Amino acid sequence: MRVQHRHIIYVQGYDPRGLAQYYRMFRTELRKFGRLYQLSATISRPQSSSDGETASWTIETSAGDWQTRTSYDFLRFEDLIQRDLAAPIWSTVFHAVWIYWRLVFRGTIVRFWRANWRFATFITYPHFLLLLEALGSLGVAYACAKGLEALGVPSLFSMAAAAAVFVALLGSLLKYTENATYLLYLLSDTIWTWEFSHRQRPEWDQRIDRFAQYLVNIARSSDAEEIVVVGHSSGSFLGTEILARALRLDPGLGRHGPRIVLFTIGGNFPIVGFHAASQDFRDHLRQLAVEPSIDWIDCQSRKDVMNFFPFDPVAGHGIDAGAARRNPTIVAVRFREIIKPEHYKAFRWKFFRVHFQFVMANEQPHAYDFFMIVCGPIPLRERMALPEAALAVATGDAAAREQAWKRLETAVSGGADATNLSGREPSARRRG
Secondary structure: OOOOEEEEEOOOOOOOOOOHHHHHHHHHHHHHHHHHEEEEEEEOOOOEOOOOEEEEEEEEOOOOEEEEEEEEEEEHEEEEEEEEHHHOOOHHHHHHHHHHHHHHHHHHHHHHHHOOHEEEEEEHHHHHHHHHHHHHHHHHHHHHHHHHHHHHOOOOHHHHHHHHHHHHHHHHHHHOOOHHOOOOHHHHHHHHHHHHHHOOOOOHHHHHHHHHHHHHHHHOOOOOOOEEEEEOOOHHHHHHHHHHHHHHHHHOOHHOOOEEEEEEOOOOOOHOOOOOOOHHHHHHHHHHHHHEEEEEEEEEEOOOOOOOOOOOOOHHHOOOOOHHHOOOOEOOOHHOOOHHHHHHHOOOOOOOHHHHHHHHHOOOOOOOHHHHHHOOOOOOHHHHHHHHHHHHHHHOOEEEEEEHHHHHHHHHOOOOOOOOOOOOOOOOOOOO
16 A cells, blocks of 8 residues: 555646746755655656646655655646736726626625635735725825815816826836735736636636646556645646546546545635536536545645635535535644744744645644655555554654554555544535
8 A cells, every 4th residue: 555656746726936936945845844754855857848838857755664756747827827917907907806896796705705704805805905005096196186276286187197196106006015915916816717717718728628638648657556636726626627627538537547636725616616607617526526436635724814614615515416425525734733833923924825835844743744745655545544643654663653554554445534634523524
């Protein structure tokens, strides 16, 4: 049951930074992972495909009594995202505001609030900040108009000057405070998810179809023991789409070759699935919920305002899969147990940093460890089924490791169910 070769297919979220910055982060965090567990982990340079849509590297990891090789594929969307962010500021603002009000009037925002008020607050934040900046700019413009009128300038000219001041000031605020507020980025994300949900982004669908074929090809040719499709953040629903479309291309995908696991972390499925137009996506969720040859693990954290917690990706969309349901296994992760106590107070208020902890190295050994999932010797399903045994393999003495391996081998033969990594039962949890 020990994994010697694992193939990771990583699906990025709506992140314009792309390959170069992700690889640097990955390499840095891999070094931290090696120091934490006192093991050796080496990484190759990334190699891009001829079409530039994928990049791959290899990790060789060795500890006292195990070693693994990981093939790591990074599926790239940053060119499409950067194109969105290059749109004119005013086009982004007006388009995003129009979409937000449609979400309000159609009741979608209310559904977000009911599912997770933290996430609903997060996606409302840029619109609230935009309103504050507009009101501030309007106040300055009004004062300018009144000043000009006091100097005897005709009302028509003072109003025109005030309008110019308003546009210039608000545009400058949006542009020059972006690195601190992320307002335009979040508005672009709103536009993208709306249009993707309504199938108005054919270039995204075409690339997802190519990635689905890529997954099929890897499953047919790889000698890995398991293939893990990792979807972080918006990559959660993109990864779901890739896997569902791969199953359409090859219905026997999970029945031959390596075990196939969908691993969604920090997911936000409702920003697509709650739209009435997203019936195809909900059909794909239903398909994966009952597919016996695929394992699907969904990890969530209460502290991450950018994911839905607690949320069942299947039942939460009103999907009743009946007795045939076997996916996903929902696992709650407590970042308080992963981050050192002296760092946690500052950590918890850095929302983007918290969100990316799902794919960063731990500060303390824990059953949830992204790099141990990527590089460790334990299959993902068994790691989630017996988190204490998985941790003992990484940190225990020789006797503890031997006992942990026996428990894990029993789990493989007996099909043990996954447990909550926080030691508590989340209300959204479903048995896999």
